Amino acid sequence: MSAAIQDSVGKVGDITFEARAGLLTLSFNRYRWEAGGRERVRSALQLGGVQGVQVRRIRRETPEAVLQFLAVTFEPVDAPGGAVIISCAGGGDIRAMVECLDVVLADLSEPWPTPREPAHKD
Secondary structure (H helix, E strand, O other): OHHHHOOEEEEHHHEEEEOOOOEEEEEEEEEOHHHOOOEEEEEEEEEOOEEEEEEEOOOOOOOOOEEEEEEEEEEEOOOOOEEEEEEEHHHOEEEEEEOOOOEEEEEOOOOEEOOOOOOOOO
16 A cells, blocks of 8 residues: 555645544545556545544645655554554654554546656655
8 A cells, every 4th residue: 555655646635534434535646656657646545444633744724735645554553453654755644543454545537647757855
């Protein structure tokens, strides 16, 4: 999962947390490393069983701000639950406390060519 979303870009406003349903959804343009690169596809990552979400160094008040996702990791806490951490370029991250791992990544569009290969400063 982590390798698939590496170097994806999305807007802060394309992240939604539905507390009652326990769903965290991120929509973004994913760089298709598995296809040899040079193309992107609109994708979404959804976490289920989310009990709470924390963000660090992400400007939530700026919905047009662009995030570059670097990795997704899981830290077990009180198994089978834990924290799913989505790390962003620039040192920001999204931390979702989950009951268990319930994750779906889906491509939502046809891929399109991109002339640029991702580059970022950690």
